[in-house]
Amino acid sequence: MKNKKWLRSVAFILLLAVAFVGVSQCYGIPNSYDTRNLAAFDDEKEGTIDGLVFGTSVIGYSWNTPAAWQDYGMAIYHMGTSEQPFAVIRPFMDYALKKHDIKYAVIDVHGLRSKTVISSLKATKVRSAYLNFPGEFSRFKVLHAIFDYAEMAFEFYGKPKDGKYVNLNDKSYYLPLYIFHSRWVDGLKKSDFVTVENKYMGANDRKNAFGVMDCSGYLNLWDYEITGEIDGFQRQQLEMLFEYGKEKNIELIFISLPSFRTKDEQRELSNLIKFCNEQGYDTIDFADETVLNEAGIDLKKDFVNKGHLNSRGGIKSTKYVCEFLKEKGYYTPDHRGEELYKSWNKSAKAYFNFYENGWKNKK
């Protein structure tokens, strides 16, 4: 009789846990353009991905996986998120390595700009990055990496006082329902119940994918001398990443994709690229006019706003990076036609239909 009661209790707790997890899934962070590629990572078949791309929204606009696939057959997965904390790169790679033989990672350095380091530690950005991470338990590894990173960053740059930033003691990170349950007031939507759809492999299909802003007037922002050095925090983070790459045998390529910041900020980005280059890593700095011209990016037509390329510009920058990877001899076999990559063909086809229709309708 006593055992029966205990068994019943265990069954009750299990049932409660199932109900709780179910509800937590519905009341998680809403899906967005920035995160669904991350959330859908597990949909990829084992051993199919060769390279990864990391970065902030800059990469979200400037990297186009379907373009890399359609023209080069490169299997590169986009794992960037809006204002992605730089700290997530290593645990993300760890997770990817469980299923794939990752050979290289292309990392945009915008996330390591001192200003972005702090803004990437806003609670919303942190939640967005780790809650959409596919592995239920690996999420905690991501979270702890962010916490360590935040501790170091706050110590180095100081913690802003406006209360929007990640609180290292906040247990609600482990229980998203704590934060997101109040969404019941707005009502749940279909997207809260159905699986994340990533039909374009994270390529830019935002509402403003076909927007155009003439940024030629900002060209002077790229006209500066690369002087000074990166700060201690940036150096520490990069060195940790270099170490990781060596340990896991993953080659790292550092890039700074096109965006117009202030001259000081641009200089900071170029310094980051310069440092990586000095350490022997391949780099691309799109603030270099030669690179920009080689990529064929039209400042009048290929930007959607000062900080981001539109979908046309994104394809151009992607192709430039792909050419660069090929030229430098990275492991970039053409997987087109292989049985395992059927879904990639489908996604690329769907994206280019969307892309062409979008620009056609724009005209």
Next chain:
Amino acid sequence: MTLISVEFALFWLVTALLYFVFPLKYRWTVLLGSSLLFYFWNGLGTGYFMLFTVAAVYVTGLLLDKYNNEHKDYLKSHPDMTRDEKKALKQKMQKKKRCILSAGLVVSFAFLVFLKYFNFLSGQAFSVLSLFGVKGTAPKIDLALPLGISFYTLQATSYIVDVYRGKLAAEKNFAKMTLFVSFFPQIIQGPIGRFGHMAPQLFEGHRFDFREAKFGTQLFLWGLIKKLTLAEYMGIIADEIFGNYTQYKGLIILFGAMVYGVQVYADFSGGMDMISGVAQVFGIKMAVNFERPYFARSVSEFWRRWHITLGAWMRDYVFYPLSLSKAFANMGKKTRKVFGTYIGKMLPTFLASFIAFFLVGVWHGSSYKYVVYGLWNSVIISGSILLEPVYKKIIEKLKINTECFSWQLFQILRTFLLVSVGRIFSRADSLMISFNMIKNMFSEFNPWVLTNGTLYTFGLQPRQMFLVFLVIIVLFVVSLMQEKGMKIRESLEKQNMLFQWLVIIGAIIFVAIYGAYGDQFNAADFVYQQF
């Protein structure tokens, strides 16, 4: 560590595990350890005040007990004493005991008065002195109020009065005395326990009882629902109306007062349910503090159903000792000659009630508004007793059937209304503001605010209003069933297991989704925790 926190849940779980693992005889030490840990966790600096109070009542109890025993032993060893000799001995002992009791009470209450009322009293004293041209700044103490000081002081002093009265033998074990005063669930906001009721339960080890643990957890959950899905939402409306009272008139003020009434009930009784639930898991039954007060048909009945342990404390240690004292009896005799038999007979009772309610008001806080809050209740109760013959005559003349439902409903609503108006004094920021609010309440007759969407402008969205309405309905139905004598948890236990599970899991998920907690809400502490 608040009652609604992951830390507390873990603390509760670990304490329960340790409690049931320890040998039966020493299980009370687990409660003591946990209680001290809980107390000092919540305020290391102020914890010593609680220990001082324990020491004071402990020593007082021992001294009183010594005289009680001496008295008994003397009577035993002198069986041939005359009645007068016995009386003289009793008086002599009483005198000594009274001195000890007074000292014990003074020391115990000194901490409360000093920490809770010093700033107020010194401010008032300097205001008076300034009228006589004395200049200066009132001295202030800047110390956090020890957790539960208003509750544990009353609990501790009830013990020494009971020892003084010979109802209890003094507790010889200081550690056990400490546990009685600091028992961790009840230290937060009561109930104000009595030694005779709590001590045997606390000190005697309880074996794990699955049913008690289940019932305790269910009660905790019910309290959580009251607190998070009703009190917190009602608090948003009450905060808006009381915080911006100048913008509101007429029925909105009354609505705000009623909403605050529901808030404070859901908050306090919810907290009590949680506390009782925690204790029940250890096999300890706390004193009942609420018996559906909003079903009361008079304000005096309301106070027999609301914060019962405070009312009982005032009754046993203030009201009866005063109203039955020689001084009051003499006063009654004298006033009978002046005001007639009825008023003369009632006056000592009214005065005792007046003092008790004054103390109830003052107990809530150091502000004139609380004094008026207490006196409002006293005046209503005394007035209704005084006017009872008049009411009877009116009822007879109008041939009102007082046994029917409609009359009882009228009485319930009338009581709710009177209590709600009284709440304005306790909730408003100051006495002047409460008077202004009452003035504003009568300055405009605006019943349309109930239907023109105004109710949605106080901070709750329509869906939240609907939720609150739903929870009130559930609370009402449950209260009605309890009022009819139904035992909810026992009844649920008789249902099919699947149904039971659905109800409990449904309730947990309900509170997890609809509870006002997390970043979007500034979930407040319990209202009564601040007293």
